[in-house]
Amino acid sequence: MPVELVTTDGVFALDGGEWEVTNNIWLVGDDREVIVFDAAHDHQPIVDGINGRTVKAIVLTHGHNDHINAAVPLRDAVDAPILIHPDDRMLWDVVWPDHSPDGEITPGSTIDVAGHHLGVVHTPGHSPGCCCFHDVDAGMVFSGDTLFCGGPGATGRSYSDEPTILRSIISKLLSLPPETVVHTGHGDSTTVGAEHDTVMARAAELGLT
Numbered sequence: 001m002p003v004e005l006v007t008t009d010g011v012f013a014l015d016g017g018e019w020e021v022t023n024n025i026w027l028v029g030d031d032r033e034v035i036v037f038d039a040a041h042d043h044q045p046i047v048d049g050i051n052g053r054t055v056k057a058i059v060l061t062h063g064h065n066d067h068i069n070a071a072v073p074l075r076d077a078v079d080a081p082i083l084i085h086p087d088d089r090m091l092w093d094v095v096w097p098d099h100s101p102d103g104e105i106t107p108g109s110t111i112d113v114a115g116h117h118l119g120v121v122h123t124p125g126h127s128p129g130c131c132c133f134h135d136v137d138a139g140m141v142f143s144g145d146t147l148f149c150g151g152p153g154a155t156g157r158s159y160s161d162e163p164t165i166l167r168s169i170i171s172k173l174l175s176l177p178p179e180t181v182v183h184t185g186h187g188d189s190t191t192v193g194a195e196h197d198t199v200m201a202r203a204a205e206l207g208l209t
Helices: 043-048 071-080 086-095 163-171 192-205
Strands: 005-014 018-030 033-037 054-059 080-086 110-113 118-124 131-135 140-144 183-186
Touching: 005 043, 018 043, 018 183, 033 043, 033 071, 033 110, 043 071, 054 071, 054 110, 071 110, 118 163, 163 192
Parallel strands: 033 054, 054 080, 140 183
Antiparallel strands: 005 018, 018 033, 110 118, 118 131, 131 140
């Protein structure tokens, strides 16, 4: 299944702090239809990447501003529903108080595009509503900010918790085949196997294993 990457630059803001970040936006589908994972900073590069294809959904891996701050303009441009896990609605409302998402991401369901089926995996920790999306047939998972090349996503800010994210990764992601490709919300892609030892070492430090 073709997977295309669009990157945008902007500011992640939370708890009074601001950080310059580059975000990954993933387009998954074929030459006719796609799903967009995350909508960061500037909708126009995403629209350019979509290049006239039908957008079945704008799927938000979680509700931090740098993953959703282009969602409404993107929806207006491509006429696609915005989906987010309900546990992150409070984060959505900070960025878009006058707009609502169009639907909820449901763990255990699938999001289908171009003949492929991406299973919804709830992986709280970075935020309460973080989700990953696993394509079994293609051997890949879209991890948002749950798992990066180099280990777990950041915690220590509002609505985040390190033991929770480690338990999510261990139970939901490390159980996948080690060769599973992990397409992340920031930075380089990795594999489940490449991140195993780092995650397990940190979990051991915290007495979680």
